[in-house]
Amino acid sequence: MMATIKIDIQRKAYPSLERANNHPVILDFALSLKSGEFVCLVGPSGCGKTTLLNIVSGLDRDYTGEITVEHRHATPIIGYVFQNPRLLPWRTVRENIELVLNDRQPDRIIDDLLETMQLTQAQHSYPERLSLGMSRRVSIIRAFVINPDILLMDEPFVSLDAPTARQARELLTKLWRQRPHTVLFVTHDLREAIALADRIVFLSAAPMRIACGVNVPLARTNRNDENMIERFRQQLINDYPEINQLL
Amino acid sequence: MPILSLLAFFTVWQGLAIYINRNILPSPETVAGVFWQECQSGRLPFHLGATLLRLMAGFSIAMLLGCAIGIILGRNKKLDAFFDNWLVIFLNIPALVTIILCYVWFGLVEWAAILAVVINKLPNVIVTIREGARTLDQDLLEMARCYHFDRRKTLIHIIWPQLYPFVMGATRSGLALIWKIILVVELLGRSNGMGYQLHLFFQLFDVAGLLAYTIAFVTVIQLIETIILKPLDKEAQRWRRS
Numbered sequence: 112m113m114a115t116i117k118i119d120i121q122r123k124a125y126p127s128l129e130r131a132n133n134h135p136v137i138l139d140f141a142l143s144l145k146s147g148e149f150v151c152l153v154g155p156s157g158c159g160k161t162t163l164l165n166i167v168s169g170l171d172r173d174y175t176g177e178i179t180v181e182h183r184h185a186t187p188i189i190g191y192v193f194q195n196p197r198l199l200p201w202r203t204v205r206e207n208i209e210l211v212l213n214d215r216q217p218d219r220i221i222d223d224l225l226e227t228m229q230l231t232q233a234q235h236s237y238p239e240r241l242s243l244g245m246s247r248r249v250s251i252i253r254a255f256v257i258n259p260d261i262l263l264m265d266e267p268f269v270s271l272d273a274p275t276a277r278q279a280r281e282l283l284t285k286l287w288r289q290r291p292h293t294v295l296f297v298t299h300d301l302r303e304a305i306a307l308a309d310r311i312v313f314l315s316a317a318p319m320r321i322a323c324g325v326n327v328p329l330a331r332t333n334r335n336d337e338n339m340i341e342r343f344r345q346q347l348i349n350d351y352p353e354i355n356q357l358l
Numbered sequence: 359m360p361i362l363s364l365l366a367f368f369t370v371w372q373g374l375a376i377y378i379n380r381n382i383l384p385s386p387e388t389v390a391g392v393f394w395q396e397c398q399s400g401r402l403p404f405h406l407g408a409t410l411l412r413l414m415a416g417f418s419i420a421m422l423l424g425c426a427i428g429i430i431l432g433r434n435k436k437l438d439a440f441f442d443n444w445l446v447i448f449l450n451i452p453a454l455v456t457i458i459l460c461y462v463w464f465g466l467v468e469w470a471a472i473l474a475v476v477i478n479k480l481p482n483v484i485v486t487i488r489e490g491a492r493t494l495d496q497d498l499l500e501m502a503r504c505y506h507f508d509r510r511k512t513l514i515h516i517i518w519p520q521l522y523p524f525v526m527g528a529t530r531s532g533l534a535l536i537w538k539i540i541l542v543v544e545l546l547g548r549s550n551g552m553g554y555q556l557h558l559f560f561q562l563f564d565v566a567g568l569l570a571y572t573i574a575f576v577t578v579i580q581l582i583e584t585i586i587l588k589p590l591d592k593e594a595q596r597w598r599r600s
Contacts, residue, residue, distance in 0.1 A: 201519040213506070239597065240599065
């Protein structure tokens with residue numbers, strides 16, 4: 112069910128029209144995730160976080176380096192929650208979820224997931240009729256249902272209003288505790304990272320490098336407590352003043 | 359409303375026919391009479407059927423080939439750049455030229471007739487489908503790749519629904535274009551079908567016969583639209599917010 116992953120990217124640059132302008136987006140980036148670990152990457156917008164996820168997912172192969180995923184199958188199974196939900200508008204919620212399964216799974220699995228994410232009512236609706244928060248939850252189910260070796264999440268709760276984002280985070284935590292997976296979660300919201308992560312990795316702006324990494328020792332049961340999270344945030348900023356520029 | 363507008367159409371026709379009062383514009387009633395006679399004698403169904411068969415053959419071949427080539431060109435920039443000029447050339451060859459050339463090169467045979475139809479229609483389908491294939495949603499294609507969709511699944515669930523409006527567009531404009539071309543094909547080199555019959559009526563100056571056949575044909579095309587295309591559209595677009 113779980114996997115260890117080693118990311119080692121020496122260099123990634125996008126081809127540019129002017130040769131001289133070929134600045135690297137990512138440089139000397141090394142990160143390992145333990146099996147079942149929930150790691151949040153926090154960094155400024157546009158620093159290359161999505162690029163990193165695209166490389167890990169295998170969508171982008173144009174880089175120097177190596178990604179090693181310990182996996183149970185011929186190829187690693189990767190669940191990717193994109194920043195836009197990327198649901199097929201011409202399929203219902205349930206069909207969107209069923210579509211990523213290659214062999215027929217018992218209906219119960221999807222029923223359970225829908226139930227946990229509070230989408231049972233909406234399962235036969237088309238995505239255009241859903242709110243953004245609901246669509247995001249559907250795309251999270253879609254990533255969980257394939258039982259991936261690693262889950263990649265690219266700011267799945269950005270541009271939701273605070274209560275909706277909070278609800279979605281709580282549902283995600285619930286789902287993740289039912290079905291533990293190795294997660295790489297990208298965000299630029301430190302509070303969100305504290306609420307979710309076992310470990311937070313801070314990233315510097317282009318070229319993207321690891322600035323520092325911190326464990327989050329808060330008990331999972333206390334993560335709903337806004338005050339607790341705020342206190343931990345203050346303490347983090349005191350202990351590591353350099354992360355202030357990265358937020 | 360549609361009934362009212364049709365009624366107005368026939369009233370204007372009737373009025374004009376009475377006013378002109380000559381054979382060159384027979385009244386709707388006369389045309390209906392001829393229509394009935396031609397149906398009873400079996401001539402109209404026979405020729406209409408021959409034309410519809412050619413329509414179906416030409417249309418299916420052009421659509422299948424056109425969709426395949428259109429998708430390939432839309433997804434492959436190099437091939438597209440290479441064949442773009444060819445498309446422009448074929449788009450601009452007059453239908454009459456292809457028809458005559460096909461008959462001259464291959465003789466007055468059935469498949470030459472259908473080939474002429476296909477060659478005339480194909481570039482239009484390719485251009486329309488190519489536009490669709492160019493604008494495919496990259497995000498969804500990435501999603502499909504990430505979740506290991508195979509080619510078939512990607513085609514059916516990701517590409518086809520996005521191309522669908524373009525295919526419907528090509529179908530509608532195609533039907534309208536093809537049947538006009540088929541009539542010329544038949545007029546020039548076949549001994550049955552609507553075009554052949556119209557040619558006959560022309561030689562006899564039989565306007566009533568001409569109109570009777572035209573109405574039959576327009577009705578059939580309209581039926582294809584209401585019975586096949588409209589329901590297909592409705593089914594495929596049900597996910598859209600109305």
